[in-house]
Amino acid sequence: MLMKCGEVRKFVRLYLDSELDAKQSFEVEQHLESCAECAGLFQAEKKFDERLGRFLRHGQLTRPFWKKIEALIAPRPFAKVKILWPLALAASLVIAAGTVLVARSRPLDLANAVEECHSAYVHQITTPEFSGAVPTKIAQQFGGRLDTAAFDYRPSEPGFTSSGARLCHVGGVPVALILGHCAETPVSLIVFRKSELDHFPQTKRKLESGDPIACSRSGRYQFAARFIDDHVVCIVGDRPRPVLEDLLKTLRRADG
Amino acid sequence: MDREEQRDRFLSLLRPIERDLENYSRRMVFDRRDCEDALQNAVLRAFRAFDRYHDDASFRAWMFKILTNEIFAANRKRGRIAEFEIAIEPEEIEEFAGLDFTADAPISWETLSDALDEELLVALQSLNDSERAVLLMRAIGELRYREISECLGVPLGSVMGNLSRARQKMRDAILRARRRSCL
Numbered sequence: 001m002l003m004k005c006g007e008v009r010k011f012v013r014l015y016l017d018s019e020l021d022a023k024q025s026f027e028v029e030q031h032l033e034s035c036a037e038c039a040g041l042f043q044a045e046k047k048f049d050e051r052l053g054r055f056l057r058h059g060q061l062t063r064p065f066w067k068k069i070e071a072l073i074a075p076r077p078f079a080k081v082k083i084l085w086p087l088a089l090a091a092s093l094v095i096a097a098g099t100v101l102v103a104r105s106r107p108l109d110l111a112n113a114v115e116e117c118h119s120a121y122v123h124q125i126t127t128p129e130f131s132g133a134v135p136t137k138i139a140q141q142f143g144g145r146l147d148t149a150a151f152d153y154r155p156s157e158p159g160f161t162s163s164g165a166r167l168c169h170v171g172g173v174p175v176a177l178i179l180g181h182c183a184e185t186p187v188s189l190i191v192f193r194k195s196e197l198d199h200f201p202q203t204k205r206k207l208e209s210g211d212p213i214a215c216s217r218s219g220r221y222q223f224a225a226r227f228i229d230d231h232v233v234c235i236v237g238d239r240p241r242p243v244l245e246d247l248l249k250t251l252r253r254a255d256g
Numbered sequence: 257m258d259r260e261e262q263r264d265r266f267l268s269l270l271r272p273i274e275r276d277l278e279n280y281s282r283r284m285v286f287d288r289r290d291c292e293d294a295l296q297n298a299v300l301r302a303f304r305a306f307d308r309y310h311d312d313a314s315f316r317a318w319m320f321k322i323l324t325n326e327i328f329a330a331n332r333k334r335g336r337i338a339e340f341e342i343a344i345e346p347e348e349i350e351e352f353a354g355l356d357f358t359a360d361a362p363i364s365w366e367t368l369s370d371a372l373d374e375e376l377l378v379a380l381q382s383l384n385d386s387e388r389a390v391l392l393m394r395a396i397g398e399l400r401y402r403e404i405s406e407c408l409g410v411p412l413g414s415v416m417g418n419l420s421r422a423r424q425k426m427r428d429a430i431l432r433a434r435r436r437s438c439l
Contacts, residue, residue, distance in 0.1 A: 013420075017394065019401055049395075052426055055376045056395045059282060061275040069296050073263055073303045106261065112268030116315055123314060126398065171271045219311045 003031045008038050016042075016049060018124050061172070110203035110234065111216035111223035113171040118188040118221055118236045121179055128164025128179050138167050142174055150176035150191040152254040153233055155247040159183060171199050182247065187237035189251075194230050207232070213248060215241055224248050266306050269315045270299065276316075277323055280396045283380060284327045284388060294330050298323040320397045321407035324389055331385060372433045379429035383422050390415055391422035 003011075008031045014020050015028045032039045120126040129138065134148040151165050153176075160182050168177040173196045178189035197204045203225060206214040213226045218236075224244045225234040233251055235244045277295060285291040302309075302322045309318055380388065386408075393404045401419075405412045 017401070048423075048427060048430065051372070051430070052376070052423075053395050055373055056283065056380075056392060057276075057279055058373075059275070059279045061278060065292060065295075066274050066278075069299050070267060072296070072300060073266065107265075109264070109268060112265055113272065116269050116272050119314065120316065120398070123400070169272060169275065171268070172274075 002034070003027045005031075005035060005038055008032070008035070009041070012038070012042055012045065016045060018127065063172075107218040108200070108203045108206065108214060108216035108223065108225075110170075110200040110214075110225060110232075111218040111221075111236070113200065114188070114190050114223065114234055114236050115218040115221060117168055117170055117175075117177060117190065118186070119219070121177075121188055122186045122238075126166070126168070126177070126179070129166035131162070131164040134165075141167055145196065146174040146176065146193060149253060150193070150231055151178065153178065153189060153191050153228070153231070153251050154254060155189075156250045156252050157182075157247055160187065160247060173199050182237060182239055182243065185237055185239055187235060187239065187244075187247070190234040190236065191231050194227060194232055197232055203232075213245055215245065217241075229253075262306060263303070266303050270302075270319070273316050273319060276396050277319060280320065280392050281323060281327065283392055283396075284324075284385070285330070286381070290330055294323065294326040298326040301326070314399075314403065316397060317399050317403040317407060320393055320399060324393075324407055327389075328385065372430065375429045375433040376426060379426050383425060386414075387418045387422035387425070390418040391426070394419060 008028055011020060011024060011028055015025060020028065032042055117126070129135075134151050139148055146167075154160070154162060160180050162178055162180040165176060165178045168175050168190075170190065170192070173192050175190050175192040178191070180187050180189065197207070203214055207225065207227060213224050216223045221236050221238055222241045222244050223234065223236045224241065225232060226248055227233075228251060233248065235248050235251075237244060277298075278291075281291045281295050281298075282288075285294060298319070302319055305322075309315065380391075383391065389408065390404055393399045393407065394401075399407065401412055401415050405415045408415070
């Protein structure tokens, strides 16, 4: 049964804040499609959110200040302990034997960096800002460090469905974040300029060493990245690594 | 995970949200030195406690919680008391759900320019700490109501009530700017 205007107006604020469950959201959407008056009020409220959000989020990062804070987070020196030499020798052997395993399982820096971005999408903290062409006001925020072509990548696999995209920053790098699903699991595509890869030296080394695809795991998500033209394209999600690699291999630019 | 790996992982999670944390702190404290002190203390405190952070929790929400505690503690020291005085019972939550949805005529956004930012800043400064924290956690931190409630250790109803009042005050500021632009 369709919601009435009074009910919708009670729930619309929660709807805008993504606090309703799927059923209630659907009912609000249904009503807004059929009621011009409520739809008009909804649009006004949405614009209020956008304008207020723009004001509140406005502000540049004070980079020197953050560099200073990061410098304070230095690893603590190991406490001086008296170690018997046989124990030290045994420990060294264990460490030597484990080094290879550790090095192989350590998450790539880029995988760590995009984890939070994807996690925010999974928990519906991040939602798409637009679908289709990049709006001019968003393109104006690139600061010459990203191009609209970065938003054009999609896997040609039919299993992937995109729900839209948004501009995002990963480790200070502006990236195109394309949000989608693969077999009902949230999957994020993250695309940025190859020239920004210096921010992620581990991944850069790996991709430039000849491996066509760099894979890693960070937290609960699998991650894979590769070069396409002048871009680094990453894919992240809670899907088996081969599935993500296949998606990555089928990535194409809409205009290519 | 050794200390260096822990540091790398902490920084990889922190860097994407540095700007949001700085914006949040700047708008919660206003005084630049207090803002930087709160940020620095929060980051160092978070790093020291990082081994207690679990992967299944939102790092963003965890950091906002630590930073908010720092800001409130700093405000208390300076005599700017931050308390959530209004506790709303769960059954009252629904009442608040629709309070801030205005029936005003749609605003003509094109007629409002930079003057609006000044009006909004004044309105933001007029909010109490509780209202401002909730509004900023939602708008800058993009936290869910439940996460905000956990961050601040207050009932969900208090979050909704404060958010509702804060938005109403900001909306009033926009309407004032609109009226002035029509003069």
